[in-house]
Amino acid sequence: MAARYTLKKYPKAKTVSELGRKYLSKSYLQRVKSMLLGQPLLSEIEGMEVHLKFGGEFHKRCLEPLRPCKLMSDEQEEHLDRMVEAIEDNPTFWDIYRSAKNRIIEQENIRGDWGGIIDLRKNKVGIDLKSTSCTSENQFVKSCSKYGYFGEGGLYMKIANLDSFFLIAAMKKPPYKTFTIDVADYPLEMAEGLEELEALTYLVKHYELVEL
Numbered sequence: 001m002a003a004r005y006t007l008k009k010y011p012k013a014k015t016v017s018e019l020g021r022k023y024l025s026k027s028y029l030q031r032v033k034s035m036l037l038g039q040p041l042l043s044e045i046e047g048m049e050v051h052l053k054f055g056g057e058f059h060k061r062c063l064e065p066l067r068p069c070k071l072m073s074d075e076q077e078e079h080l081d082r083m084v085e086a087i088e089d090n091p092t093f094w095d096i097y098r099s100a101k102n103r104i105i106e107q108e109n110i111r112g113d114w115g116g117i118i119d120l121r122k123n124k125v126g127i128d129l130k131s132t133s134c135t136s137e138n139q140f141v142k143s144c145s146k147y148g149y150f151g152e153g154g155l156y157m158k159i160a161n162l163d164s165f166f167l168i169a170a171m172k173k174p175p176y177k178t179f180t181i182d183v184a185d186y187p188l189e190m191a192e193g194l195e196e197l198e199a200l201t202y203l204v205k206h207y208e209l210v211e212l
Helices: 026-037 048-063 074-088 091-097 137-146 149-160 187-206
Strands: 005-009 103-111 114-122 125-132 164-171 178-182 207-211
Touching: 005 026, 026 149, 026 187, 026 207, 048 074, 048 091, 048 114, 048 125, 074 091, 074 164, 091 114, 091 125, 091 164, 103 149, 114 149, 125 149, 137 149, 137 178, 149 164, 149 187, 187 207
Parallel strands: 125 164
Antiparallel strands: 005 207, 103 114, 114 125, 164 178
């Protein structure tokens, strides 16, 4: 059962450094939201460790294929191989990743209170890779709304001063299709996501979360 929390106002608003953080990331703010709503944290969800390890390996093999890989199960290796092939065939990914000039992989960006690591960037265009169980682009768009990916894309555009940001997802199972979403095509969802992140940022700087 997830712990329950209440809020206690600070006498004076905290700076990010006073909160013991280098910056406020989307994942950190999402964690705060889960705590407030009484939802289990990722670390508390059964099977999440395997899921996160798989996702991390997927990112590494797409972005840094020459680095040694962690050996997974035979079934996972098959899925990873096919997913990486699908991402490499994605024209948006290919255009940015295969062009070495001005290409930056997994760069940390900080602007104001916010920060994060962008998977792939070239000039004013950024990409975030996702692995997904969705079987259609429409399902993936709904997933992006559910998990705050549009707001995350907006955050990345702000902290890195980007003109465009794409979410590129590969299906975890056959037929291993990819879905490419330009967050600018969903301005309402991006604005709502950013508004939520701004509200959570205000909350963590002005209130302490106290476990009941």
